[in-house]
Amino acid sequence: xxxxxxxxxxxxxxxxxxxxxxxxxxxxxxxxxxxxxxxxxxxxxxxxxxxxxxxxxxxxx
Numbered sequence: 718x719x720x721x722x723x724x725x726x727x728x729x730x731x732x733x734x735x736x737x738x739x740x741x742x743x744x745x746x747x748x749x750x751x752x753x754x755x756x757x758x759x760x761x762x763x764x765x766x767x768x769x770x771x772x773x774x775x776x777x778x
Contacts, residue, residue, distance in 0.1 A: 720744070722760040724753065732756035736763065 718739040727733055731749030734756050738744050745763065750756040 722763075724756045724760065726753075734760050736760075 720736060720738050722734050722736055724732060724734045727749065729749070731751065732753050732755060733749055734747040735743050736745040747756065747759045747763070750759060
């Protein structure tokens with residue numbers, strides 16, 4: 718089963734998204750948006766950014 722984005726309204730009235738893997742595990746969450754359209758655009762931005770993204774090791778703090 719493919720992953721999916723879930724868009725929802727939180728208790729404070731902000732719209733958020735979470736990306737769930739095929740097994741239902743949440744693998745990413747988005748910031749709060751003032752509109753549903755904004756949250757959906759956030760999903761689309763993640764899709765665009767992840768397409769072909771490389772994996773790099775970041776230096777330790």
